[in-house]
Amino acid sequence: MSILIVDDNAANQLIIKTILNKAGYVNLKFASSAQELFDILGVHSAIMKEREAELILMDMMMPVIDGLEACKVLQKDERFKDIPIIFVTAVGDSNKMAEALDAGASDYVMKPINRMELLARIRSALRLKKEIDWHKERDQRVKNELELAKQVQLSVLSKEIDDDNIEIRAVYQPSSVLAGDFYGWYQIDKHRYSIILLDMMGHGISASLVCMYISSMLRDTITRISDMEQAILELNRYMNQLHIEDEFINYYFTAIYMVIDTEHKTMEYVNAGHPTGIVYVDDKIELLEHCCGAIGLFHTLKVNKKILHYKKDMNIILFTDGLTDSLNNGAEVPIEQLLASLDDKHNLEPAAIIQQLLPQHNQTNQNDDICLVKITCK
Numbered sequence: 001m002s003i004l005i006v007d008d009n010a011a012n013q014l015i016i017k018t019i020l021n022k023a024g025y026v027n028l029k030f031a032s033s034a035q036e037l038f039d040i041l042g043v044h045s046a047i048m049k050e051r052e053a054e055l056i057l058m059d060m061m062m063p064v065i066d067g068l069e070a071c072k073v074l075q076k077d078e079r080f081k082d083i084p085i086i087f088v089t090a091v092g093d094s095n096k097m098a099e100a101l102d103a104g105a106s107d108y109v110m111k112p113i114n115r116m117e118l119l120a121r122i123r124s125a126l127r128l129k130k131e132i133d134w135h136k137e138r139d140q141r142v143k144n145e146l147e148l149a150k151q152v153q154l155s156v157l158s159k160e161i162d163d164d165n166i167e168i169r170a171v172y173q174p175s176s177v178l179a180g181d182f183y184g185w186y187q188i189d190k191h192r193y194s195i196i197l198l199d200m201m202g203h204g205i206s207a208s209l210v211c212m213y214i215s216s217m218l219r220d221t222i223t224r225i226s227d228m229e230q231a232i233l234e235l236n237r238y239m240n241q242l243h244i245e246d247e248f249i250n251y252y253f254t255a256i257y258m259v260i261d262t263e264h265k266t267m268e269y270v271n272a273g274h275p276t277g278i279v280y281v282d283d284k285i286e287l288l289e290h291c292c293g294a295i296g297l298f299h300t301l302k303v304n305k306k307i308l309h310y311k312k313d314m315n316i317i318l319f320t321d322g323l324t325d326s327l328n329n330g331a332e333v334p335i336e337q338l339l340a341s342l343d344d345k346h347n348l349e350p351a352a353i354i355q356q357l358l359p360q361h362n363q364t365n366q367n368d369d370i371c372l373v374k375i376t377c378k
Contacts, residue, residue: 001126004040004053006031006070007088008062012111016057016088019115025122029053034065034073041080043073053083055125060089060100060108068100075104082132084125088113146205149178153208156215158184165262166193167376171350172369173322179369180207180253181320182215186222191263194222197373198255198295199274199320210242210251228259229303232270232295239296252296256288256318262377267308267316273297275324276335279308280315280346285339288318315346316375317353322368326358330367350374 003025007013013030020028029052031037038044040052056074060067067087074080087100087108097108106125109118154172161168170183180200187193196218200207217238225231235255242251256277258269270291271277277288292303308314324333327341345353350372358370 001025001055002027002029002053003055003057003122004029004031004037006034006037006056006058006062006067008032008059012059012088015113016118019113019118020122023119033062034067034070037070038073041074043077043080054129055122056083056085057088057122058085060087060091060096068096068103071100071103071105082129082136084129086121086125088118146178149208150174153178153212156184156212157182158186161185161187161193165191165378166260167378168193168195168373169350170371170373171354172371173354174369175322175367176204178205178208180204180211181322181369181371182211183371183373184215184218186219188223188259191261193260193262194258195260195318195373195375196222196255196257197274197318197320197371198253199322199369199371200253201251211253213242214238214253222257228257228268228270228305232257232272232292232303233301236295236299236301240299242296250297252294254294254321258288258316260375260377265310265377267310267314267377268305269308270303270305272301272303275319275321277316277318278339278342278346280317281308281310282312282314287335288316310377314375314377316373316377317342317346318373318375320369320371322370323354323357323372325368326370 003020005013005016005028017028029040031040058067058070067089071085074083074085081104084106085104087105088111089108090111092110100108106128107121109121157172168185172181180202181198182200183197185193185195198214200211214235217235221231221234225234239251239253254274255272256269256274257272258267260267269288271288272292273290273294279286279288286308291306292301295301324338327333341357345356348356353374354370354372
């Protein structure tokens, strides 16, 4: 425990030292001016020194830089703003004391010093400091754990595919550390590929956890159950297993799930309450509209898959509603407007499409996760 005493009067320093030593505080440092205080702490140094004080006792009236100004300097520096400052002063002006507290001081003690009052205020400031430090350490641990969870979440997303049959690429911009969007694709056999893009209810930790739960089920479900409609029903069953007692919450997600057969040039799909997918196929445009409701919203789900055929080539653009929300500041975007916006962009890479569709400020201050998947059948 280190206490830094700042006073230009040596007699005052001695009085405070005597009181603190008798109370068991022996690790004391002294400064006769604000500049000395700055030097001890390394305020003007680019390299942060080891913490030199857990508490500062400072005189209000000092030459060149007074205590009030010194307090403001420390409060502006993230390295020192959490160090409690107690003013020990003869200034009896209540307005001045209020100004000191507004500047960031924790407390003040009037001169002549009352020993019991000084020690009580020190104990109070140190208890508060301990509480602040505990919260900072906990927040840092949570931040580290969230960062690890983010890396795990990103690691389960499918890698890009570019082979003789198909090219699949994606761009993902989470709105927070953890997100509720997920995409994945799996090669079923030489010519068939299953692809899914989903958007979990909400975002943040709960959405991410549920998303990871579903992602762990996806590969098994998609590869084990060849019938697309049955696979969707199985995912719906998994979602309905999630239940929080005493809370009326249904976890659900919207999704587009498709199976592309590059040999027979077909694409079967189910749109479960998801934003309409767009298909540029043989010089025309097809829309992947809803086939059923969101997955997990109800115990029973009626699923009707649809099928598209192509002759030469096919470009598919799938996206989550974070894209359309950012495109029109949260308002619904008519499909005609979206098609017009994509007219000269759908042949670009996914990241380039996002960059050209969205203003820069919406990319950096988005309220929802943004994901776009582009599939090119060759």
